[in-house]
Amino acid sequence: xxxxxxxxxxxxxxxxxxxxxxxxxxxxxxxxxxxxxxxxxxxxxxxxxxxxxxxxxxxxxxxxxxxxxxxxxxxxxxxxxxxxxxxxxxxxxxxxxxxxxxxxxxxxxxxxxxxxxxxxxxxxxxxxxxxxxxxxxxxxxxxxxxxxxxxxxxxxxxxxxxxxxxxxxxxxxxxxxxxxxxxxxxxxxxxxxxxxxxxxxxxxxxxxxxxxxxxxxxxxxxxxxxxxxxxxxx
Ligand SMILES: [Zn+2]
Numbered sequence: 001x002x003x004x005x006x007x008x009x010x011x012x013x014x015x016x017x018x019x020x021x022x023x024x025x026x027x028x029x030x031x032x033x034x035x036x037x038x039x040x041x042x043x044x045x046x047x048x049x050x051x052x053x054x055x056x057x058x059x060x061x062x063x064x065x066x067x068x069x070x071x072x073x074x075x076x077x078x079x080x081x082x083x084x085x086x087x088x089x090x091x092x093x094x095x096x097x098x099x100x101x102x103x104x105x106x107x108x109x110x111x112x113x114x115x116x117x118x119x120x121x122x123x124x125x126x127x128x129x130x131x132x133x134x135x136x137x138x139x140x141x142x143x144x145x146x147x148x149x150x151x152x153x154x155x156x157x158x159x160x161x162x163x164x165x166x167x168x169x170x171x172x173x174x175x176x177x178x179x180x181x182x183x184x185x186x187x188x189x190x191x192x193x194x195x196x197x198x199x200x201x202x203x204x205x206x207x208x209x210x211x212x213x214x215x216x217x218x219x220x221x222x223x224x225x226x227x228x229x230x231x232x233x234x
Contacts, residue, residue: 044105045088058098059216061115062086063223067095069205070118077216080112092116096219114217124201130171132157137208138199139176144192146181156182160196161189171198 060083062070069076078086084103086092087110094113101112128134135157142149144158158177161167164187175192177185199207215221221228 041088044108045085058101058112058114059214060113061216061220061223062092063095063115063117064121064124065117065119067117067223069224070121071201083113083116084110086116086118087113091120092118096217098217115219115223126200127198128201128204130169130174134199134204135171135174136176137204137211138171138197139194140207140210142176143178143181144175144194145177145185145190147193148178150178154178158182158185158192160192162187165189172196 058080059077060080062076062078064070080101080103083092087094092113094111094116096113096115097111098114103110103112133152136152136155140149141152141155143155156177156179157169158175158181159167159169160173160175163169167173173196175194175196177192209224209226215224215226215228218228220226
C-alpha cells in the first residue's frame with residue numbers, strides 16, 4: 001500500500017487508495033475518456049480541413065461583445081482556418097458573412113464570417129505586451145534615427161541602451177530602427193528622435209488607424225470606424 005501511495009496514489013471517497021499509473025494508460029483509453037461531443041467536433045473539424053481548398057485567403061475581423069476590434073490591427077484579424085477553429089470551439093459568433101464563401105464538408109456547409117464577435121472576452125489589458133509588431137506600430141514604421149519609413153521586413157528592434165550594457169527588451173528601452181541605422185549604432189548610445197514609451201491598447205489602436213492595411217470585407221469599415229472609399233467618393 002505504501003508503494004501505491006508513493007506512486008501517484010489517490011485516495012477515493014471510500015478511503016481506499018487507487019494507483020492511477022497515468023503513463024501506462026493506453027491512448028485509446030484516454031481518447032475514450034473525452035466527451036463524445038468533443039470527439040465529434042474534433043472529427044468534424046478534421047473533415048472540414050480535408051475538404052477545404054488551399055486558395056482561400058479570406059480574413060475575419062474579431063470584435064469584442066460591444067463591437068470594437070478585439071486588438072489593434074492586424075492582431076484583431078484571423079485567418080479563415082483560425083476562424084473555423086474558433087467557430088467549431090464555439091468561441092465566436094458570426095456577425096457579417098462573406099457572400100459567396102462557404103466551407104464545405106460532406107454533410108455541412110459553413111458560410112465564412114467576415115466579422116465575428118468573441119464569446120471569450122476578458123476585457124482590454126491596461127498595458128500591451130511588448131512585441132515587434134506593436135513596437136513598429138507605436139513608431140509608425142519610422143526609423144527613430146534617420147526618420148525614414150520602411151516596410152516591416154526592413155526594420156529592426158533597437159535597444160537604446162544596448163543589451164551588452166544591461167539594456168532590457170522593454171517598451172521603454174526599445175525603438176524602431178532601419179537595418180542601416182541599427183548597424184551604424186551598434187553598441188553606441190544614440191538618442192532616438194522620440195523617447196521610447198509604453199503604449200496601452202488604445203494608443204496602439206489609434207496609431208494603427210493611421211497606417212494602411214488591407215480591408216478584407218466592406219463591412220469592416222463600419223466596425224473599424226474608418227470611412228470607406230465609396231463614402232469618400234460620394
Ligand atoms: Zn534609419
